[in-house]
Amino acid sequence: MVDLPYSEIARYRLMLLIRRFEETVEELFSRGQIQGTTHPCTGQEATAVGVCAALGPGDAVTSTHRGHGHFLARGGDPNRMMAELYGKATGYSGGRGGSQLMADYALGFLGGNGITGGSIPVATGVALAIKMQGRAGVAACFLGDGASNQGTFHESLNMAGLWKLPVLYVCENNQYAMSMPVRASVPIADIADRAAGYGLPGVVVDGNDVEAVQAAAAAARARALAGEGATLIECKTYRLSGHSRGDQRRYRTRQEEAAARERDPINRWRDRLFERGLLDEAADQALRAGVEEAVRDAVRFAESSPYPDPATLGEGVFA
């Protein structure tokens, strides 16, 4: 799916795709087309795309409960993703996983996670394997500001620090963990500063600037490939949507949200592309139409796909 090697326009298109995908999913949920729950990453497109743009095909990515953007940025097929949300047999997990649990190992995308902080040790172990196998590669581990308070964060970064593992810990600080503002859950200004406790470099980056994210990730990746170990990259961003569907957002003001919308990462990238002469209105419209069409296709694909046969329920628990 991805127009490798993530040209400026490709990154723009991916960000649009993620945005449109998430908006559509929210609509479908509120129309009752999709069951369960979902965590939209609206507003955080630049972190997903910036990091994935810095990765190579042999790298691995672990994601979170808010993982659609990570997956799309890594090349996930919107059709199979949407089908998974619908609980259809054609979904990435045949409908078993839903929003939080889809993966494509061929793409090096090892899946989201229903457990906040649950993927941090897993990514660390992936990096351990990469190192043991002598492969050139890194593990990119997305995690939230809230997840940085889990014990697994500490334990994993410690192991990465000890063993100089090739990991990029990408903390998407979107200012909230569900309803908890980061200032109420992390008593320091920058989560990146926690890296020092593990002998790792910690970097703060504007998470709404796709180029800045990409540059930080590329530098961290180069460092990891050179055998110098892991980096913690804190991407300051904002979750424009609610935590999950049904969130009344009583814990923050609409003004705050409006101010955050001014810093929308997609608009910022668009403006820069315009400035650089890489994009004009017509091209922008065409890209948007294309993305719109891709997401519509995904919905059509999902809706026309069959549900899994209940008779298969018991299959595949064991290898």
Add this chain to the structure above:
Amino acid sequence: MVDLPYSEIARYRLMLLIRRFEETVEELFSRGQIQGTTHPCTGQEATAVGVCAALGPGDAVTSTHRGHGHFLARGGDPNRMMAELYGKATGYSGGRGGSQLMADYALGFLGGNGITGGSIPVATGVALAIKMQGRAGVAACFLGDGASNQGTFHESLNMAGLWKLPVLYVCENNQYAMSMPVRASVPIADIADRAAGYGLPGVVVDGNDVEAVQAAAAAARARALAGEGATLIECKTYRLSGHSRGDQRRYRTRQEEAAARERDPINRWRDRLFERGLLDEAADQALRAGVEEAVRDAVRFAESSPYPDPATLGEGVFA
């Protein structure tokens, strides 16, 4: 038991008592008088005594698997401690807990812990209660260098940082977690530096200097009582004994141990007391004899105590 308010001589006597208690316990184990296992704190007497000397009667102490010194320093009765090691009905836990699980809530000593890092959140919750109840008090939480790698360390210090809880996290860095040298389990020079990740002050202190430990603990306590929150105090010390009985100490050299013995905290304190004219040979001998006698008494008490009646096995699971 404690000759409050921990005069210089009282501290010296306590350190001697701890040393003699631990040596005796090791002997008793090797003679098969005691079953189970034990973790001697030989060489770490100054941290236990220094911290407890800085505490007040309304404070609470949580300990570790290596907790005899903490308990004695807090005023624990050697008789009931020894009886507990023997598994006798007169022991602090009626024989149920053994070496790692004895407590005296009246003394504010909430017990050791069989789970490395297990008491860190408990102490944090004690401090939360103290704060909620508006009491003047602190929780002193002993933990090892190895325990500083547990997730509970991170999670607990984070809560303490957020809520400005009155806790003294006392990390006894005795250079080893069982066989793991601290440099192989912590990738930074000073564990105290981890405090910064939680907005807490981190202090390094010579853990073999009872006055230095006491001063650091007193300062941290004053800070906590003033509502300014927790402190992480790293006491650099050395575990002179093996990790537990049966430890061959294959992971370190005898030279290293000999060098460490040069820095024995008891000798250092003794020399200082001599310098200050607070102690002379005769007084020292008398103190040693007294301690010797106290430990012999404890053994006699334990040996002459009855075992718990097996018929009581099922009692007291619930309040």
Add this chain to the structure above:
Amino acid sequence: MREISYTEALREALTEELRRDAGVFLMGEDIAAYGGAFGVTRGLAEQFGPQRVLNTPISEGSFVGAAVGAALSGMRPVVEIMFMDFIGLAADQLLNQAAKLRYVYGPQARCPLVLRTPTGGGRCYGPTHSQNLTAWFLHVPGLRIAAPATPADAKGLLKTAIRDDNPVLFVEHKMLYGRRGDVPEDADFTVPFGRARVARPGTDITIVAWSWMAVEAEAAAVELAGQGIEAEVIDLRTLAPLDIGTLVESARRTARVLIVEEVNRTGGVAAEVSAQLVEQVYEYLEAPVRRLAAPDVPIPASPPLEKAMLPNRHTIARAALEMVQGA
């Protein structure tokens, strides 16, 4: 009495106990402004302040441990774990601290801690947001376990749990939150631990269930009555202590027992109930004790798969019918 929902009943219990005892406080993720993922604590932070309705960071292992420490220090924490699926993170603190302290340290150690947690499927939340791991804690001496199925029991058992001096695991269910029922208004209304609820009396078969499955079993009994079969439905209400006496008495009368639960079949609560019943009423039984439970697979998100996985009134009625007719 008036009809309120299970959620309102829980909130009422919390409100009354917060009011009654200054030692009671709530802690958990997003329980203040957000009111918890299922709204149980909505409005309580406004009413009692952020100290007594304390939002925690995402640190299940340690905020449960902190609750232990607070409980030991004279407080009565009521902790929420947002989904029981996450309880593995706090399992050590429950197992090795909360549950053991009293036994080891004696009366000096009092650990009045309640851990409330939503459980169960039926909402297509998928493999890590639908589990009910209560069976693990049945195997931990020193913990009490309540799992109310009605609004009245939700209120009465939660109040008992908060007043109890032991650690209590309090198991809620997502499908129950919205259900309404009569609940006493009396602030001293409590429901004792260790007494099962006979949800419906009957003579032909005993159906034992707990949590949401008690509701489904009652509905199954209605279906069965249409076919002339009178099923006695017993809702366990508390699993520790387990009211084996009521089950034994019923089993002796009906001579047939079907145990229903929503969780994975192997190693579930039903296994224990089955084993105890066989030990005690073997000679009275006309058929082997049967278990109806979920198959041994993670619970899938897809609606038809989730539906196929979980027992419901129809599969319960069918299983009961087979047992009665098979005799």
Add this chain to the structure above:
Amino acid sequence: MREISYTEALREALTEELRRDAGVFLMGEDIAAYGGAFGVTRGLAEQFGPQRVLNTPISEGSFVGAAVGAALSGMRPVVEIMFMDFIGLAADQLLNQAAKLRYVYGPQARCPLVLRTPTGGGRCYGPTHSQNLTAWFLHVPGLRIAAPATPADAKGLLKTAIRDDNPVLFVEHKMLYGRRGDVPEDADFTVPFGRARVARPGTDITIVAWSWMAVEAEAAAVELAGQGIEAEVIDLRTLAPLDIGTLVESARRTARVLIVEEVNRTGGVAAEVSAQLVEQVYEYLEAPVRRLAAPDVPIPASPPLEKAMLPNRHTIARAALEMVQGA
């Protein structure tokens, strides 16, 4: 064949598999120079280097999680948790990661992870160093569980576990480490999962046991033989999969079943075995299936209390005798 100890048998299995497959590596606390708390991995770091016998920090939750990540990436980690008492710290990673990945993600996800752990009482290690929590994991679909009782099974099952593409919980026992027995030298000797071991054939009663209790049950059978009772002793060997077929066949012949385990009675493995047996052989039984287990208390350190807590050959023989005579 030659006699070696259970510990040596485990070490031999590890050595052979480390040699056979470059993907195999060991991780855990103090497994290198120290050789693990019970010496199982002694000498392996010297032989295979510190990369393949990897000492970890004290971080059970995350080194088990790291093993999951390594397993997904083509390695075959064999992780040691020093005492099973600590497994609560890693419970979430086993439950929500290791056990579920295959079911959710399909064949692309392979998680060949072995988690070895010493269990059990008998050494006066007290409440937090003597537990066996295997029953929890019986309730987790997607995990295999082995619990060998003999040196030969220790070797053969560990090799099978390492070669298996699923996460395997491998339950050892402190009282077994020093026991000696014949163990095949053949590097391709393995013992399959899902087949119970008939430790001693008999006709009057079936005694089902696992881990250390299988040894005690065998000794009980010798005692019983002295009194003219021929007990069949079945060692489960693997709990998941559980070889119910062998149990059913035996129960049909003997008509009496006693299940023995060392763990707390309520919610143990025996409850599940009892429930399954009742479901399958009810009509053949002449007495209710009985369980002999530890009472529901934390395991105390004091020698006489610990002794009173744990079943042993004499209490097993007595329970079996009662069942046979009570008929």
